[in-house]
Amino acid sequence: MPKLTIDGVEVEVDPSVTILQAAEQAGSEIPRFCYHDRLSIAGNCRMCLVEVEKSPKPVASCAMPVGEGMVVHTKSEKAVKARNGVMEFLLINHPLDCPICDQGGECDLQDQALAFGNDKGRYVEQKRAVKDKYMGPIVSTIMTRCIHCTRCVRFIDEIGGVAEIGATGRGEDTEITTFLEQSLTSELSGNVVDLCPVGALTNKPYAFTARSWELRKTESVDVMDAVGTNIRVDSRGREVMRVLPRLNEWINEEWLADKSRNACDGLKYQRLDQPYVRRDSKLQPAEWSEAFDAIAEKFNGIAGQKIGALVGDTVDCESTLALKDLMTALGSANLDCRQDGAAIDPSVRASYIFNTTIAGIEEADAILLIGTNPRKEAPILNARIRKRFLAGGVNIGVVGEAADLTYAYDHISDSADALAKIADGSHPFAQVLKDAERPMLVLGMGALTRADGAAILGAGYAIAQSTGMVSGDWNGFNVLHTAAARVGALDVGFVPGGGGKDTQGILEGASSGDIQVVYLLGADEIDTAKLKDAFVIYQGHHGDAGAHVADVILPGAAYTEKNGTYVNTEGRAQLGQRAIFPPGDAREDWAIIRALSERLGKTLPYDSLEQVREKLRETSPGFGHIDDVAITEWEQFGANGSIEASAFTYPVSNYYQTDPISRASRTMAQCTQDFVMGKTEKATGTHG
Amino acid sequence: MSTRNLAKDQPDSFAFTDEHKARIKKIIAKYPEGYQASAVIPLLDLAQRQEGWVTKPAIDVIAELLDMPVIRVLEVATFYTMFNLHPVGECHVQVCTSLSCWLRGSNDVVKAFNDKLGIKFGETTADGTVTLSEVECAGACVNAPVVAVGDEYYEDLTYETMSKLIDDIKAGNTLAPGSAVGRQGAEPEGNRTSLTTDPTQTTPIQDLAVAKQKFEEAQEAARKAKENP
Numbered sequence: 042m043p044k045l046t047i048d049g050v051e052v053e054v055d056p057s058v059t060i061l062q063a064a065e066q067a068g069s070e071i072p073r074f075c076y077h078d079r080l081s082i083a084g085n086c087r088m089c090l091v092e093v094e095k096s097p098k099p100v101a102s103c104a105m106p107v108g109e110g111m112v113v114h115t116k117s118e119k120a121v122k123a124r125n126g127v128m129e130f131l132l133i134n135h136p137l138d139c140p141i142c143d144q145g146g147e148c149d150l151q152d153q154a155l156a157f158g159n160d161k162g163r164y165v166e167q168k169r170a171v172k173d174k175y176m177g178p179i180v181s182t183i184m185t186r187c188i189h190c191t192r193c194v195r196f197i198d199e200i201g202g203v204a205e206i207g208a209t210g211r212g213e214d215t216e217i218t219t220f221l222e223q224s225l226t227s228e229l230s231g232n233v234v235d236l237c238p239v240g241a242l243t244n245k246p247y248a249f250t251a252r253s254w255e256l257r258k259t260e261s262v263d264v265m266d267a268v269g270t271n272i273r274v275d276s277r278g279r280e281v282m283r284v285l286p287r288l289n290e291w292i293n294e295e296w297l298a299d300k301s302r303n304a305c306d307g308l309k310y311q312r313l314d315q316p317y318v319r320r321d322s323k324l325q326p327a328e329w330s331e332a333f334d335a336i337a338e339k340f341n342g343i344a345g346q347k348i349g350a351l352v353g354d355t356v357d358c359e360s361t362l363a364l365k366d367l368m369t370a371l372g373s374a375n376l377d378c379r380q381d382g383a384a385i386d387p388s389v390r391a392s393y394i395f396n397t398t399i400a401g402i403e404e405a406d407a408i409l410l411i412g413t414n415p416r417k418e419a420p421i422l423n424a425r426i427r428k429r430f431l432a433g434g435v436n437i438g439v440v441g442e443a444a445d446l447t448y449a450y451d452h453i454s455d456s457a458d459a460l461a462k463i464a465d466g467s468h469p470f471a472q473v474l475k476d477a478e479r480p481m482l483v484l485g486m487g488a489l490t491r492a493d494g495a496a497i498l499g500a501g502y503a504i505a506q507s508t509g510m511v512s513g514d515w516n517g518f519n520v521l522h523t524a525a526a527r528v529g530a531l532d533v534g535f536v537p538g539g540g541g542k543d544t545q546g547i548l549e550g551a552s553s554g555d556i557q558v559v560y561l562l563g564a565d566e567i568d569t570a571k572l573k574d575a576f577v578i579y580q581g582h583h584g585d586a587g588a589h590v591a592d593v594i595l596p597g598a599a600y601t602e603k604n605g606t607y608v609n610t611e612g613r614a615q616l617g618q619r620a621i622f623p624p625g626d627a628r629e630d631w632a633i634i635r636a637l638s639e640r641l642g643k644t645l646p647y648d649s650l651e652q653v654r655e656k657l658r659e660t661s662p663g664f665g666h667i668d669d670v671a672i673t674e675w676e677q678f679g680a681n682g683s684i685e686a687s688a689f690t691y692p693v694s695n696y697y698q699t700d701p702i703s704r705a706s707r708t709m710a711q712c713t714q715d716f717v718m719g720k721t722e723k724a725t726g727t728h729g
Numbered sequence: 730m731s732t733r734n735l736a737k738d739q740p741d742s743f744a745f746t747d748e749h750k751a752r753i754k755k756i757i758a759k760y761p762e763g764y765q766a767s768a769v770i771p772l773l774d775l776a777q778r779q780e781g782w783v784t785k786p787a788i789d790v791i792a793e794l795l796d797m798p799v800i801r802v803l804e805v806a807t808f809y810t811m812f813n814l815h816p817v818g819e820c821h822v823q824v825c826t827s828l829s830c831w832l833r834g835s836n837d838v839v840k841a842f843n844d845k846l847g848i849k850f851g852e853t854t855a856d857g858t859v860t861l862s863e864v865e866c867a868g869a870c871v872n873a874p875v876v877a878v879g880d881e882y883y884e885d886l887t888y889e890t891m892s893k894l895i896d897d898i899k900a901g902n903t904l905a906p907g908s909a910v911g912r913q914g915a916e917p918e919g920n921r922t923s924l925t926t927d928p929t930q931t932t933p934i935q936d937l938a939v940a941k942q943k944f945e946e947a948q949e950a951a952r953k954a955k956e957n958p
Contacts, residue, residue: 204798206800207798207800207801209733209734210732210733214731214733219800220798220799221735221785
């Protein structure tokens with residue numbers, strides 16, 4: 042362990058670190074543009090110059106390994122002068138357009154120019170001007186501002202896994218561009234906006250809509266996929282302006298997937314902002330009391346088993362619990378949260394969560410992906426697998442249709458029957474798993490939603506057992522969900538009670554007449570045609586599929602408009618916070634159910650969110666460990682049965698539109714057009 | 730120099746000739762496995778030799794051959810000015826206008842093109858045979874001014890000799906590369922100014938002791954002459 046002195050502070054650091062990292066340990070912050078913790082070192086901005094004694098010239102600290110006995114000065118006259126010179130050169134070609142730049146107020150260059158720059162420029166020649174580049178519907182470019190730090194190039198190459206940005210030309214003519222200005226195809230492309238230290242790459246949908254200092258920042262949790270990415274919701278007045286990632290090493294590090302970042306404009310369109318009641322076969326605006334009256338009238342005298350309830354994919358746990366309690370009070374056991382009909386065993390928690398944890402992927406040395414395309418289902422989790430892949434020494438196998446996952450893998454089979462062979466050890470990949478110290482498998486919804494899903498779950502259990510995936514503190518059995526609400530609803534127990542019907546049963550029952558009332562809590566991903574004859578109550582925030590068939594609509598709150606608990610695919614309970622108020626007459630969902638229960642004469646025993654949460658903690662221990670994963674017992678689960686020899690269908694065919702919010706989003710519609718329909722439009726010459 | 734982009738009009742396809750394919754195999758084999766991307770420069774050069782310039786389909790083919798992202802190939806192709814990203818005439822004349830050539834009259838060389846062919850830098854003659862480019866130092870400063878045509882250098886040019894060369898190019902004559910004033914290499918024009926003695930003859934070895942003695946004797950004689958005039 043080399044010892045070195047930085048600004049008079051002696052530190053002992055790992056020999057693999059650079060001077061810049063050592064300085065951070067010693068408490069000296071060194072300015073930088075091109076250096077980033079999670080990217081490879083480029084060393085091309087020269088902003089991190091420091092003085093090292095016995096070195097003839099200032100040293101780029103981000104690229105210089107530490108040495109025994111080094112004496113480093115980060116604030117000496119020589120170091121400050123060197124950085125001042127670098128800053129002057131950077132500003133030579135940087136336009137002075139901060140007042141109209143979206144990065145203004147949160148710009149590294151602006152901040153560091155204030156700290157290390159001159160008050161006046163001495164450069165009087167023509168500045169360089171660069172043509173803007175088209176990079177797709179997510180990233181807007183103003184390339185004259187670019188300082189060529191190449192963070193975006195490295196991010197897309199290393200983390201995104203699709204080498205699509207490059208620096209063409211050289212010297213003063215260097216330009217950052219995609220090949221022939223094609224759109225970035227990475228699901229993580231929005232992160233280059235956060236990485237850009239200047240205003241060259243900016244958030245396209247957010248362009249020119251707000252200044253960073255006028256936004257109210259609310260720390261929350263994303264619900265666009267089951268990863269539970271930590272986000273910061275920036276709002277102004279009653280409008281969500283943008284969504285940014287929040288650092289969480291266990292889940293998303295500091296990245297955010299494109300849908301989670303840019304679907305927020307969907308919160309403004311197609312909103313249900315007042316109750317509706319169907320009169321004369323038309324949905325007509327109504328008062329809350331009228332809507333409740335209509336429901337009470339319908340419920341009057343109806344048998345409990347004729348009522349069914351489904352919760353959707355973005356519902357918070359509090360509302361799910363409230364609806365479950367209401368249904369139980371009404372005598373109905375027809376509950377389900379598995380809209381896609383996934384064969385999940387709700388009785389064993391270890392059978393439906395991502396036991397390894399997302400951060401745990403980095404410790405795995407063999408990974409088997411079954412019926413899942415994590416790049417589309419959970420881009421953040423896929424980035425973690427890629428990170429593991431780049432670290433080397435891991436075997437990845439895929440059972441399912443071959444897709445570009447951004448890392449190399451062993452394509453075992455398209456067909457599901459390969460699972461039986463892996464389970465009984467006759468497939469060579471079984472040996473790979475057995476030889477691995479920390480093997481893991483990921484069962485996707487593409488596997489569990491099949492008719493033989495239960496048998497596939499059983500095969501997953503068999504593989505986990507036969508290859509030694511569960512031992513000591515390691516549990517390699519994982520289920521990757523696609524719905525943010527799923528694990529939470531399973532923890533709450535929103536599944537058919539004794540003799541109750543599941544999703545399929547409720548839908549069948551509704552068309553046959555066995556079920557007369559269906560309560561949809563944000564449930565849109567079902568075959569709504571089957572609900573025609575039933576009385577449908579839709580509670581949710583968007584006028585999507587569920588609302589179209591509803592007889593009564595109760596306007597709820599979207600994830601940015603309520604305080605709610607969400608459990609991600611790892612089984613990690615996290616708190617989402619309200620950034621703005623729901624529009625119009627819409628209300629927080631648990632409160633709607635609580636109010637309705639009173640009207641129905643089955644008043645639920647809680648009056649505040651804290652009381653609901655108290656009940657949640659009683660229901661499942663996971664809710665007592667916010668931001669943490671509760672220890673889960675490993676028990677037997679799954680069914681024996683034959684697995685059909687057919688290919689898996691991945692659940693997410695269009696990554697950009699998977700839920701009511703993203704379907705209402707114009708940005709996501711543009712992405713769908715660009716990437717899914719395969720049509721790439723060129724820039725029109727105007728930004729945004 | 731300015732921003733280098735791919736040409737707007739591009740051919741539909743590109744394929745290496747069989748001869749080049751064989752060479753590509755040899756080139757790739759030079760590099761360790763997994764490092765075949767190192768062959769990108771020689772391959773771009775082969776593509777340019779085949780087509781005269783680097784086309785987009787050629788970049789696609791090379792990216793495919795070397796299993797590298799197409800943007801990485803584009804980066805290399807745009808970095809090196811020696812890769813022509815636009816079509817050039819059969820005869821691509823590259824005139825050096827850096828310091829040594831300029832001091833020795835590269836302006837006259839350029840003027841010859843303007844007068845004889847009516848083309849300036851970056852232009853091609855109407856019949857598409859000759860393209861004139863300005864390049865930075867060609868590395869032949871001793872024989873300045875210099876122009877490069879294909880792989881050959883033409884050196885020690887003046888307005889007159891360049892004009893004659895242009896006539897030959899137009900007439901389709903075989904060109905004689907090298908110095909226009911008959912220099913074989915980088916030797917001085919006319920006679921040598923150094924190393925003029927015959928290196929085969931032994932040079933007298935100076936005996937320092939003898940020289941010192943002679944010097945002291947001369948000093949002694951001078952002193953005596955002073956004392957006894």
